[in-house]
Amino acid sequence: MNLALFQPDIPQNTGTLLRTCACLKVGADIVEPCGFVFSDRHLKRSAMDYLDLAQVTRHVSWDTFRAKRQVEEGRRLVLLTTKGAVRYTDFRFQPSDVLLLGSESAGVPDDVHAAVDARVTIPMAVGARSLNIAVAAAMVLGEALRQTDGL
Numbered sequence: 001m002n003l004a005l006f007q008p009d010i011p012q013n014t015g016t017l018l019r020t021c022a023c024l025k026v027g028a029d030i031v032e033p034c035g036f037v038f039s040d041r042h043l044k045r046s047a048m049d050y051l052d053l054a055q056v057t058r059h060v061s062w063d064t065f066r067a068k069r070q071v072e073e074g075r076r077l078v079l080l081t082t083k084g085a086v087r088y089t090d091f092r093f094q095p096s097d098v099l100l101l102g103s104e105s106a107g108v109p110d111d112v113h114a115a116v117d118a119r120v121t122i123p124m125a126v127g128a129r130s131l132n133i134a135v136a137a138a139m140v141l142g143e144a145l146r147q148t149d150g151l
Helices: 011-024 040-053 062-072 110-115 133-148
Strands: 002-006 027-031 056-059 077-080 098-101 118-121
Touching: 002 011, 002 062, 011 027, 011 040, 011 133, 027 062, 056 062, 077 110, 077 133, 098 133
Parallel strands: 002 027, 002 098, 027 056, 077 098, 077 118
Antiparallel strands: none
16 A cells, blocks of 8 residues: 655645654655655654655656556555545555545646546535545545555
8 A cells, every 4th residue: 555645735744644654654655746845854843753764755747656656566546535426434445555645735637637546535524625635644544554454
């Protein structure tokens, strides 16, 4: 299982997610460009001393990410989105899935939406727009790992 961040733009969220990945032994993919300079200095506060434990693969573009993770490795891309039709608790995850998160400010563009294998959503109260990306990722990743006996 991997967690992929598509063009993240808030270093604190990225650091939190890398820490989550390190603690849960889940690989992390960063699809660039980022909205910040990707460096230890920018991620240190939220990632703390877990940054060295995280298995991070950086990809210079969406195309290189797709070529590596999906095409070469044959892995499903599962997008976490407010526009999904399937509740994440109703979805059947596989151990090789890559959970994809859009940028905090813009999500993912239409071509990325069209390229994924599945779209899952977290049900929310009427009028709520979205959860913090790190919270949403932790919820869905926890369910995916529970289903696949990931830990």
